[in-house]
Amino acid sequence: MSNHQTSATNQTDPETRNIGNFAEALEAMRTAIGEENVLTQDLADYGDPFAPPGEWYRPGAVLLPGSVEDVQAILRIANDHGTPVWTSSQGRNKGYGGGAPRVSGTFALSLRRMNKVLEVDEENCMALVEPGVRFFDLYDHLQKTGSKLWMSVPDLGAGSVVGNALEHGVGYTPIGDHFGNHCGMEVVLPDGDILRTGMGGMSNPRNWLIYPHSCGPSWDGIFSQSNFGIVTKMGISLFPAPEVYAPGWFTLDNEEHFETLLDVLRPLMIDGTIPNQPMIINAVCAASAFGERKQWFDGKGAIPDEVLDRIAATPGFGRWVMRFALYGDAPVVAHNRAKVEQALAAIPGGALMFDAFDGRNLPDFENPHHRVQAGIPSMALDQMTRWYGGEEGGHIGFSCAMPISGKDGSTIRDLSRSVLNARGLDYSAAIIVGKRSMIHVALVVFDTKNEQQTLEAYAATKAMLEPAAKLGYGEYRSHLDFMDEVAAIYDFNDNAQRRFAERIKDCLDPNGILSPGKQGIWPTRFRSGTRGPLEAGPAA
Secondary structure (H helix, E strand, O other), X not given: OOHHHHOOOOOOOHHHHOOOOHHHHHHHHHHHHOHHHEEOOOOHHHOXXXXXXXXXXXXXXXXXXXXXXXXXXXXXXXXXXXXXXXXXXXXOOOOOOXXXXXXXXXXXXXXXXXXXXXXXXXXXXXEEEOOOOEHHHHHHHHHHOOOOEEOOOOOOOOOEHHHHHHOOOEOOOOOOEOOOOEEEEEEEOOOOOEEEOHHHHOOOOOOOOOOOOOOOOOOHHHHOOOOOOEEEEEEEEOEEOOOEEEEEEXXXXXXXXXXXXXXXXHHHHHOOOOOOOOEEEEHHXXXXXXXXXXXXXXXXXXXXXXXXXXXXXXXXXXXXXXXXXXXEOHHHHHXXXXXXXXXXXXXXXXXXXXXOEEOXXXXXXXXXXXXXXXXXXXXXXXXXXXXXXXXXXXXXXXXXXXXXXXXXXXXXXXXXXXXXXXXXXXXXXXXXXXXXXXXXXXXXXXXXXXXXHHHHHHHHHHHHHHHHHHOOOEEOOOOHHXXXXXXXXXXXXXXXXXXXXXXXXHHHOOOOOEOOOHHHOOOHHHEOOOOOEOOOOOOO
C-alpha cells in the first residue's frame, strides 16, 4: 500500500467522517429537487475515473439541480443537517480527481443539468453560459445559430466551459486564458444568498459581460479554485473568425537545445508575435497521442533511450515538438510568420512547417491539434491516457508554473524524469506556454488494472511536490489526493495564503458544508487543533 493511502484516516464510520445527518438530509434532498435528481447507485461517472484499487474518494449520493433555486434548496438542507456538498460543473477534470468529493460519503453536487447557453453577444463577442455547458455544447450552439465567432477549447472538449475557467484551465486560441477572459459571474453563496460580480452588482447593468469590475473590490478571483460559492452563470469571451488561421509545427531532434528553444520562444510570446498558447510535448507524449506503448516497447521499467530515439525519428515527432498558431489579417500573419521563421531557424536540429487556412471557411480537420487551435472541441487526444492500459489507462497531472526559461524548463524536466523513471514510469510531458510563463505538465500515465503501477504513479507524483517547491515551482492545479500537500508548499509567512482562505471560509460558510478540503481549504469543524483536517483522504 502506498504512502498516500497509509496516512489516511479510516472513514467507514459516519461519525468519524463528520458528515452530519446524512440519511435525513438525503430524504430532504429528494423532496426538494425530485427523487429522479438524487442518485444513490451507479455513481462511477461522478467520481475519480482513474481511482486506484480499494477505498477511494467517493460520493454517498449525487445531486443534480436544474436551477439556481434547486441549488439554494440543496444548500439550505445541507446547512440544516450539517452534510457537506462537493460541487463540480461536469466532473470531467480528468487527471485531477474528476467529480469525487474530498470527504468520502458526502453529497456530490453535479451541475450538468444546468446546461443552457443563455446569451451570445455577436457585437461584443461574449457569451453567458450556465456551468453545465460543455465546450461541445457551446460550439454546437454557435454553429446552429450561424455565429461568426470562434471560441477557445482545451484539448478535451467534454468538460465544462465554466468549470475549466474556474480551475484556471487553458485553451489554445488567442483567448486561451479562460479565467482571464471571463467577465461577470453569478454565485450562490454557502448560505444560499446570490451574488453577481462586477457590474452585475447593479439591477440593470448594460455592461456586465464586457467590463469586469465594479466600484470597489473585484470578487471574481476568490471563486476560482475555491469553496466559497457555487458559480451558476459566467460570461466568457469569444472572438471574430480571423482572415487567416496558420497552425505551425516546430520539431527538435535533440535534447541538447531544448533550453535554446524556450529562450528563443520567450520574446515571441511577450511581444505577441505568437498570440495563442503553444504546447511543447516530448517524444513519449507525442507517441501516446497516436498509439499505445507496446507499439514501441513492451518491456519493464522506463522506456529506454534508444527507443526514444526511434520515436523521435518518426516524421512529425522529434525529441520535442511544439504546436502553435498565428491568426489575423493576411499581412499580419505573413509578418509574424517571418519573425517566427527567423527566430527558430537559429536552433540546431530544428525544423519548422506551417499550414494556412481561411479562418472564415474552415475545412473539416482530421488533425485534432488543428481543431483545438481553431476553437473546435475534440476528444481525440484522450488517446494519451491509453499509453499503458489501453481503455483502462489513467493519468495524473503534475503541473508546475514557471518562467519561459531554458534553465527552468530543463530543471523541472530533469526532476520529473528522474523521479518517474526511478519508479519504472515513462516521462511524458506537455508544456503549455503563456505570454510570460509556462506550465510544465508531467502526464503521469499508468494502467489502472495494474495495482502496483497505479500506486507507484500516485506515490511518484507526491514525491515530486517538495523537491519542485524547493526549486521555486508550485503546482497551479492539484489532484484531489494532493490538495493538502500542495496548499502546504505555499508556505510564505506561515502559510498566510491558506490562513487567509480559512478566515474567508469560516465567515462565508460557518457550518462548513461547501466542498470542505477543496484546494486544502478546510472549515473549522474539519480542522484539528494542530494543523490538518480531521479527516483527509480515502479510507485506509
